[in-house]
Amino acid sequence: MNLIPRKSLFKKRSPLPYIFLLSLFFLVASCSTKGPDFPIKSYPKQTGKYDSSENYDFSSRKDRPYPEGDDSKSRTGTQQDLKPFSGLQTLADLKGFADDLDKTSMEKAVINQLQAMQNQDPSTPVRLGSFTLTRGRLVKTLEAFLDIIKQDLPSEEFNKKITDEFVLYRVGKGANKKMLFTGYYRPVIQANPVQTPLYRFPIYRMPEKEFHQVRHEKGIQLIDTRTRIKQIHQQGAEKKWQRLTREEIDRKGALKGQGLEVAWFKDDLERFFLHIQGSGILEFPDGSRQAVGYQGSNQYSYTGIGKLMISDGVIDVSQGSMQGIKKYFKDNPQDISKYLYQNKRYIFFTTNGEGPRGSGGGELVGGRSLATDKSIYPAGGLAFIKVKQPILDENNKIVRWQPISRFVVDQDTGSAIRGPGRADLFFGTGDIAGAKAGHYYERGEIYYLIKRS
Numbered sequence: 177m178n179l180i181p182r183k184s185l186f187k188k189r190s191p192l193p194y195i196f197l198l199s200l201f202f203l204v205a206s207c208s209t210k211g212p213d214f215p216i217k218s219y220p221k222q223t224g225k226y227d228s229s230e231n232y233d234f235s236s237r238k239d240r241p242y243p244e245g246d247d248s249k250s251r252t253g254t255q256q257d258l259k260p261f262s263g264l265q266t267l268a269d270l271k272g273f274a275d276d277l278d279k280t281s282m283e284k285a286v287i288n289q290l291q292a293m294q295n296q297d298p299s300t301p302v303r304l305g306s307f308t309l310t311r312g313r314l315v316k317t318l319e320a321f322l323d324i325i326k327q328d329l330p331s332e333e334f335n336k337k338i339t340d341e342f343v344l345y346r347v348g349k350g351a352n353k354k355m356l357f358t359g360y361y362r363p364v365i366q367a368n369p370v371q372t373p374l375y376r377f378p379i380y381r382m383p384e385k386e387f388h389q390v391r392h393e394k395g396i397q398l399i400d401t402r403t404r405i406k407q408i409h410q411q412g413a414e415k416k417w418q419r420l421t422r423e424e425i426d427r428k429g430a431l432k433g434q435g436l437e438v439a440w441f442k443d444d445l446e447r448f449f450l451h452i453q454g455s456g457i458l459e460f461p462d463g464s465r466q467a468v469g470y471q472g473s474n475q476y477s478y479t480g481i482g483k484l485m486i487s488d489g490v491i492d493v494s495q496g497s498m499q500g501i502k503k504y505f506k507d508n509p510q511d512i513s514k515y516l517y518q519n520k521r522y523i524f525f526t527t528n529g530e531g532p533r534g535s536g537g538g539e540l541v542g543g544r545s546l547a548t549d550k551s552i553y554p555a556g557g558l559a560f561i562k563v564k565q566p567i568l569d570e571n572n573k574i575v576r577w578q579p580i581s582r583f584v585v586d587q588d589t590g591s592a593i594r595g596p597g598r599a600d601l602f603f604g605t606g607d608i609a610g611a612k613a614g615h616y617y618e619r620g621e622i623y624y625l626i627k628r629s
Contacts, residue, residue, distance in 0.1 A: 292537030349597025359616030542604020563620025
């Protein structure tokens with residue numbers, strides 16, 4: 177509906193039409209919601225409070241080579257709305273809280289996230305599906321859970337403690353509340369600090385180090401819902417490098433010779449998939465290693481090349497994994513540039529000595545860190561998942577799939593992780609993690625835990 181009146185409708189000077197339209201505008205505005213791409217519009221106080229003296233490095237990856245989820249919108253409720261999901265009718269199939277991983281890894285994931293949240297405003301509202309909580313309640317949830325797992329209780333007593341002290345909220349899409357899980361990991365890639373005939377493909381840091389920081393719509397927003405420092409540049413003031421595409425940078429050399437190279441790779445595909453994962457470990461010829469992480473990106477949206485290749489018929493759906501795409505390009509190197517350059521989005525990297533950090537600020541833990549749409553699910557949320565996991569042989573080939581359940585911390589997000597029915601599980605670092613993550617495409621269940629008031 178066009179709410180701007182034509183002048184012919186208002187030839188008379190009566191104020192009643194203006195009053196009616198003004199009332200209609202506020203009615204429509206009060207009923208509208210923004211989709212996953214605009215979390216701050218619905219929650220203006222989600223900006224975190226970080227200590228400016230700290231050098232925070234939110235080196236999360238942003239992109240996935242998998243199909244995107246839907247952009248479904250959910251109703252926003254209040255903390256009082258928590259009562260309806262304390263019922264056990266949705267949890268009848270859980271049969272306890274068995275965890276297939278060691279307790280130490282869970283403690284580490286919780287502690288990492290608590291450290292990231294210690295300087296954040298506890299009164300800040302955050303979204304959990306259809307409900308609104310405070311960040312302080314998420315912190316209390318993590319603290320209470322950490323206290324329980326440190327007690328090393330027998331399983332029966334542990335299950336009772338969880339049931340007594342927390343309410344659980346099953347999330348997902350559709351009547352059966354299913355989540356589509358994909359996986360990501362941190363690769364270890366052979367690289368060289370200087371260009372040689374063997375190492376010809378550079379990765380870059382951002383051309384500019386300084387940004388004018390202004391709030392939400394018109395400049396950088398310090399987002400604590402996606403909880404990374406995200407560069408959103410002032411309209412009309414974009415820099416030229418932000419408009420450079422992948423083809424212009426990698427094929428035409430638009431950034432060549434400016435001293436921005438972080439390292440050089442042997443393989444253009446390895447460079448591309450590092451962009452997809454967003455962080456990695458570089459292994460140099462002398463045996464030394466260097467961690468690199470996400471620093472920023474250009475202005476373009478992510479385009480999944482797997483979907484393009486399936487649409488063109490060069491691979492089928494079963495070959496749409498990272499391994500399947502790499503195999504196709506190994507057999508058909510002439511098509512590499514054809515598909516890679518269709519993804520105009522470009523990632524810039526920074527060097528750091530830490531493990532990968534999620535968008536929630538905490539360092540990720542393999543098997544324990546989850547990524548979701550942060551306009552729907554909270555950074556710092558504690559969850560219990562039921563899904564299948566690939567079992568590998570000695571050659572890192574999948575031999576079977578095994579049902580598992582475990583506790584995780586929702587710590588991250590991704591530009592292709594959109595909608596209430598999508599989740600991305602972090603598998604860790606290296607070839608084994610990559611073998612699992614590259615083929616991961618499973619439907620499962622997620623239950624968020626919230627400390628009872």
